Amino acid sequence: MSPLVLLSAAALVFCALIGLGALFAPKWAQGVVRLVPDPHPDRPGGFSEFRATYGGLLFMLHVTALVILLRLNGPLALLAIMPIAAGWFGAGLGRLVSYLADAKENRAPGMMPIWIAVEFALALAIASPVLHLG
Incomplete structure (x- = not known):
């Protein structure tokens, strides 16, 4: 396996771990992105957004790409x-x-x-197998 594929895989794992952290620790995600749940007393909560968008979405997106990258390991994976x-x-x-x-x-x-x-480094690391082809 190419070192660039490994670099991409490592970046995908890192991003998936960020998502996993947000999924199970929404207060941590809240602190990282410096957003707060809706403070209106009639609409408490807002952690579902941290768990969903910063958690589940990031986690599953990066894990899926990682599986595709490692299983197909070809142009379609890229x-x-x-x-x-x-x-x-x-x-x-x-x-x-x-x-x-x-x-x-x-x-x-x-x-x-x-x-x-x-964020720019993650973009370059994830795309490194493709950028190398050009």
């Missing part, structure tokens, strides 16, 4: 990882735009520069 890599690239791009354009709305940059770099 197609399975590209939308996920593009998604992480888009997340990094969106965070970069927010960092540059939303200074007044963001309390402080805090971890934003680090997350921008992490």
